[in-house]
Amino acid sequence: MTLPLGEAIRRAFEQRILSGALKPGVRLPTEQEIMAEFGCSRMTVSKALTALAGAGLIERRKRAGTFVARPRVHSMVLEVPDLAALVAARGQTYRFRLDRRERAVASEGHLAGQPVLHLTGVHFADGTAMAFEDRTVSLAAVPEIAAADLAAEAPGTWLLHHVPWTEADNRITAVATSSAEARLLDVAEGAPCLCVERRTWRGDAPVTSVRQLFVAGSYELLAHFGPGGAA
Amino acid sequence: MTLPLGEAIRRAFEQRILSGALKPGVRLPTEQEIMAEFGCSRMTVSKALTALAGAGLIERRKRAGTFVARPRVHSMVLEVPDLAALVAARGQTYRFRLDRRERAVASEGHLAGQPVLHLTGVHFADGTAMAFEDRTVSLAAVPEIAAADLAAEAPGTWLLHHVPWTEADNRITAVATSSAEARLLDVAEGAPCLCVERRTWRGDAPVTSVRQLFVAGSYELLAHFGPGGAA
DNA sequence: GTGCGTATAATGTCTATACATTATAAAATC
DNA sequence: GATTTTATAATGTATAGACATTATACGCAC
Structure with missing residues (x-):
């Protein structure tokens, strides 16, 4: 069960957010820094973050960075x-x-x-x-x-x-x-x-x-x- | 309003499926063929298809290809x-x-x-x-x-x-x-x-x-x- | 024919790079 | 000081290639 790297990154940040290690509004590392942490290319990081953004867990802002989303209304x-x-x-x-x-x-x-x-x-x-x-x-x-x-x-x-x-x-x-x-x-x-x-x-x-x-x-x-x- | 290419591909197939041009169960072109049709790289096609699969419109099967999903339940x-x-x-x-x-x-x-x-x-x-x-x-x-x-x-x-x-x-x-x-x-x-x-x-x-x-x-x-x- | 291995065609993932876009920050101007 | 311009740092999109994975289909042995 070797998890794909992108999925591993996605889960890692999901975990950090849900556990409260990363709180709403906090800025998370830049894609460059995440690349370095996981030793992978930027595309892979980007895909993982895109998935998290799609799930509403994070919010990405150009130039500013990526932030943990404030809990909004949930869409079921x-x-x-x-x-x-x-x-x-x-x-x-x-x-x-x-x-x-x-x-x-x-x-x-x-x-x-x-x-x-x-x-x-x-x-x-x-x-x-x-x-x-x-x-x-x-x-x-x-x-x-x-x-x-x-x-x-x-x-x-x-x-x-x-x-x-x-x-x-x-x-x-x-x-x-x-x-x-x-x-x-x-x-x-x-x-x-x-x-x-x-x-x-x-x-x-x-x-x-x-x-x-x-x-x-x-x-x-x-x-x-x-x-x-x-x- | 120049649409990103990946988004254009996503919409094109969404349109073809919703309009009935591509009916449920039908196999759609391989990623190679879509690359050729839109003149882009495979990653771009793949991203668009991944989005459609996430929305439940298509189903991707290795070796077999990509198929229009059968209208099961409608997800609102x-x-x-x-x-x-x-x-x-x-x-x-x-x-x-x-x-x-x-x-x-x-x-x-x-x-x-x-x-x-x-x-x-x-x-x-x-x-x-x-x-x-x-x-x-x-x-x-x-x-x-x-x-x-x-x-x-x-x-x-x-x-x-x-x-x-x-x-x-x-x-x-x-x-x-x-x-x-x-x-x-x-x-x-x-x-x-x-x-x-x-x-x-x-x-x-x-x-x-x-x-x-x-x-x-x-x-x-x-x-x-x-x-x-x-x- | 039936079953089993193997080749293969398709998607799945990843890399390294390039350029586009844009909101911010700094600098230049008024 | 206030405003405008410019630079920059971050994400957004895309490319072209590589290798992994896997379900199917084919061929071979029985």
Whole structure:
């Protein structure tokens, strides 16, 4: 397990920072000095420091040097799985029931003024209602969806497989179910639900906006922060 | 705005992948071929591909080549702000009321068996209860907290300022308030709350675990996916 | 055919060097 | 003294090459 030199340098400084040996705001050695300490070339040092900067542990300033970053807000990586895949992974049977499908012109939101397909339906896991979904898809951005069989494949899954997006934002809240929603999800009115509202774009063009209501207990969002981010 | 060459290469392939020109599973050109296409050295290509691999867009396999990653789960960047800073940013007055503070030995969870400080309290925005917090802090990992004035600074804020962590995971759910929680938050029993459970580590050492209950409507989590990821 | 070794093509890491960029510090000017 | 200019020290990007590593593919023996 001979660690690559660059990785060794990265870890060495990570260690020094996390142990408190190097405190926030303190300037760390110049790349030249680190080269000398580890007996390697500057590129190797630079790569290690670039990785640490990417992880938010240090801040690099030209001419001034490299400094231990002050602890800021942490950004976590939120996993947003495809519902069909998630349910299948739990060993349950997934089904989506499409309740409504109609063309319209969006009157509000980021799709306002565009011809859209308006879809509502319910996600089931082993026959139990798990989530209610209200989705609007731009027919300008995704004309192919007009011909899609959305009874066979849920709109979210279909979109995932057919339309890559470049940008998305999510709003995650807790809400109480309305009476209509409670009926669809087979829970008591006012029962707590996790609400995810997502809007997506492909470049500048809005693609879809969706509001998903998850029955409490049937679903949880997981987010992670860690070395490399992808770990 | 002359883009650095490596960044130009990164964007070019990001574009080709997101636009669908390069589909999941497809092999992209070898580093040699990309060198030729952009007229640059292999290190530059490699750096660009390493960045894309870090973002999860591609997968690199020795001997085999580089492939467009299959769209697994979408990874969004979740902002986890400090509550005190968040409330202040909304122009409201923040206060934390510490209700309980006691030493114990954790009996469960990732801190099990360790001496810990057990803390509960309520976050207020302009005098209105916003969130209930139940936190356990490892005294082994953070001995300094024994001497901290947690009435002046909420535990989360104190930890953010004093103890960097390297790893964290979060579980986000919706729950109904218990009667005790409802009383503390001044809401009806069973009212929906956004529940965030977070565990953090410094290296291998567990640092803290916390359960925060946010009154519905008082708080929302925001996550974003966009070009660059680090942008 | 089946299994095993070996060649090989691709990525992974590193070096030594060069020049670009830029924020700071020092010097020159007003 | 205040302002502007210039020098400089640090990071930022890139090159061209070298060798390491490793999964695949091919060929050979059985």
